[in-house]
Amino acid sequence: MADAIKVLLVDDHQVVRRGLRTFLEVQDDIDVVGEAADGAEGVDRAEELKPDVILMDVKMPGMDGVDALRRLRELDNRARVLVVTSFTEQRTVVPALRAGAAGYVYKDVDPDALAGAIRSVHAGHILLQPEVAGALLSQEENNSGQGRAGALTEREREVLGLIADGRSNREIARALVLSEKTVKTHVSNILMKLDLADRTQAALWAVRHGVTG
Numbered sequence: 001m002a003d004a005i006k007v008l009l010v011d012d013h014q015v016v017r018r019g020l021r022t023f024l025e026v027q028d029d030i031d032v033v034g035e036a037a038d039g040a041e042g043v044d045r046a047e048e049l050k051p052d053v054i055l056m057d058v059k060m061p062g063m064d065g066v067d068a069l070r071r072l073r074e075l076d077n078r079a080r081v082l083v084v085t086s087f088t089e090q091r092t093v094v095p096a097l098r099a100g101a102a103g104y105v106y107k108d109v110d111p112d113a114l115a116g117a118i119r120s121v122h123a124g125h126i127l128l129q130p131e132v133a134g135a136l137l138s139q140e141e142n143n144s145g146q147g148r149a150g151a152l153t154e155r156e157r158e159v160l161g162l163i164a165d166g167r168s169n170r171e172i173a174r175a176l177v178l179s180e181k182t183v184k185t186h187v188s189n190i191l192m193k194l195d196l197a198d199r200t201q202a203a204l205w206a207v208r209h210g211v212t213g
Helices: 014-024 039-049 065-074 090-098 111-122 130-139 146-151 154-164 169-176 180-194 199-208
Strands: 005-010 030-036 053-056 080-085 103-106
Touching: 005 014, 005 039, 005 111, 014 030, 014 111, 030 039, 030 111, 039 053, 039 065, 053 065, 053 111, 065 080, 065 090, 080 090, 080 111, 090 103, 103 111, 154 169, 154 180, 154 199, 169 180, 180 199
Parallel strands: 005 030, 005 053, 053 080, 080 103
Antiparallel strands: none
């Protein structure tokens, strides 16, 4: 299916991968394009298959999920990573989000909620539980400083506020009556001016500094 969301499964437990695949393959708009048993293999498969979304376990032998996320960022891989974990501790989830994950779900997540989460991160949204967002904010060093906000144009501040609201580029374009290409340019400029790596960091920065949509 040309328009289906291409998903890569990365988990060291074969039974988990099999269960995820069994459910996702009945979704009309989701196509499981491959599997990997650890982070290193996941990175290789991501580069080979170019998935839209990666379902990534955190704790795996060898290269774990956090290191795999960092490697994908170094390679500028554009896949959105949704962490699927059985660990509820913030010390497990927060590093993955800081490494570039678009959000996370637990392995006992309702199947329909998992499909919805995949569609959501694919659309550009960020999935954060309030308590984890708070932990990220408290841990995040104020690298860019409030003064960096002055480097943003009024339009860039509007875009940043909508990013903080979890809007995708398409939704931002509609809200501001812009083309998606123009929105992407604004997002790139925001990340560059604030010295941030991705939309997750941008959303957290916006919340921290009171920039809202």
